[in-house]
Amino acid sequence: MKATGLIVEYNPFHNGHLYHLTESLKQSQADVLIVVMSGHFTQRGEPTIVNKWERAKMALLNGADLVVELPYVYSCQSADLFAKGAVSILTHLRVNELIFGSESGNINELLTLDQIMQEDQFQKKLKQQLKSGLSLPKASAATLESFNLNHELATSPNNTLGLYYLKAIRELNSPITAGTLTRIHSDYRDLAPTHHAISSATSIRNLREKGQAIDAFVPKNVAHLLKEHYELTATYHTWEAYFPFLKQKILTLTPKGLLGIHDVEEGLENRLYAAMIKSSSFEEFMNHVKTKRYTRTRIQRICAHILTQTEKTWIRALQIENGAPYVRILGSTPTGKRYLKQIKKEVTVPIYSKFELKAHEILKHEQAVTAAYSAILPEPLCTQLNQEEYMNFPLHIER
Structure with a gap:
């Protein structure tokens, strides 16, 4: 079959x-x-x-x-x-x-772009953009423009996810055709x-x-x-409905406990705690926390990790990249x-x-x-x- x-x-x-x-x-x-x-x-x-x-x-x-x-x-x-x-x-x-x-709707176009993005020069430039503080999507767009490539091809949301599927197939040495x-x-x-x-x-x-x-x-x-x-x-099932549970978790974990949660970088734990103390809704909390560096999506994932007690040391030990x-x-x-x-x-x-x-x-x-x-x-x-x-x-x- x-x-x-x-x-x-x-x-x-x-x-x-x-x-x-x-x-x-x-x-x-x-x-x-x-x-x-x-x-x-x-x-x-x-x-x-x-x-x-x-x-x-x-x-x-x-x-x-x-x-x-x-x-x-x-x-x-x-x-x-x-x-x-x-x-x-x-x-x-x-x-x-x-x-x-x-x-895109064109698999050959995406496969070609995937090859370009593997090249050493491209990766070197991308790392420079990331070090400057840009999020990955914005860093990718800036890198593509520096190579005179259409940044929309790699930064449109579904194209971007598709490129990650191609990357996963390659890195896992999977026989799957895309x-x-x-x-x-x-x-x-x-x-x-x-x-x-x-x-x-x-x-x-x-x-x-x-x-x-x-x-x-x-x-x-x-x-x-x-x-x-x-x-x-x-x-x-909306984040507003979960807000009372999230508030209780963040304030009882305190910054020290928050630092152990997956994807919480040093310094962000204090920002999360301080924002929650003065927030009475999830949207208010998000407006206090999110920045260009810490996007809404990333903060929402961290909130899920807080609710589920998903710790960074545990994730690291799993080697999920395999x-x-x-x-x-x-x-x-x-x-x-x-x-x-x-x-x-x-x-x-x-x-x-x-x-x-x-x-x-x-x-x-x-x-x-x-x-x-x-x-x-x-x-x-x-x-x-x-x-x-x-x-x-x-x-x-x-x-």
């Missing part, structure tokens, strides 16, 4: 994702579609709109055959590590092709819909929080699941099950269908992630979600 892989967050699954999924199948002529999906926190450090089990169900109902979890230690990270974790999992699962969305589709009608940064049927996940979340209709932008089954979730929980050490199945269709049975003997890392106490410590950390994510839920839903982390078997969807 030929397998095609997608790397996703589905926060939530929408019509643009459905287009990506169906067109990827057409382009690759695959027999099975495998999705690597972030768990409860995204690459930009945001809590997901609904939990990973619900989002896995959305994917399976709309064309995915196998949904596997991208562990927190990769999903809530810089693009480099996010890509490394996801590509390594697809490699473990013997995927033939990875297809990602991009502004392909791309042009992202259509919306940008992930759009705060409001710009098209009648396809809109960004950000704008859909904003509409939902305001109580406005989202049915035009998501499949019917997704609209139903989202409505059902809110009727059950009366809760939106790739994910296991595969965890969240759900499958009969086609996905057949594929797993076919490749099982070829896979060289453990495949977990259920949480195990003897599992790798990266998987064990998902307990803390779920505990943090579930904290805003009313009882007994909070307890139920924590129990699901231990007890759930993969979802099985018959389409």
Whole structure:
């Protein structure tokens, strides 16, 4: 069976994702579609709109055959590590092709740019720009311009992530072939819909929080699941909802404790603590903390690390740059099950269908992630979600 892989967050699954999924199948002529999906926190450090089990169900109902979890230690990270974790999992699962969305839509253009960015001269100039205090995206743009290259090609968000996928394939010596589709009608940064049927996940979340209709932008089954979730929980998973828990953690950890959290550089711990003392909302806190150097995305990821007690010494010891050490199945269709049975003997890392106490410590950390994510839920839903982390078997969807 030929397998095609997608790397996703589905926060939530929408019509643009459905287009990506169906067109990827057409382009690759695959027999099975495998999705690597972030768990409860995204690459930009945001809590997901609904939990990973619900989002896995959305994917399976709309064309995915196998949904596997991208562990927190990769999903809530810089693009480099996010890509490394996801590509390594697809490699473990013997995927033939990875297809990602991009502004370019031209894989040869991106492969050529990837080659240029590997060159010593380019890397030397990039390091100089980073030392000057620029963020990685801005440093990359400045470096590209210095080489008379179109900086938009490498700094548009989906192109940038695509280049990290190409880098991960190369560094992991993966046999996966890369392909791309042009992202259509919306940008992930759009705060409001710009098209009648396809809109960004950000704008859909904003509409939902305001109580406005989202049915035009998501499949019917997704609209139903989202409505059902809110009727059950009366809760939106936003940073404002988590603010009381974040405030308690930051003020009780104190600067000394904050310094031990992953991605907190020396000096930032004092800034975080001082900002929290005078903040009464998450937005106020962000406005006090973020700078050109410390972007909103980076601070949000640090906030997630604080809630989940993700410490820098622990992350360093894991050597996550080498790739994910296991595969965890969240759900499958009969086609996905057949594929797993076919490749099982070829896979060289453990495949977990259920949480195990003897599992790798990266998987064990998902307990803390779920505990943090579930904290805003009313009882007994909070307890139920924590129990699901231990007890759930993969979802099985018959389409």
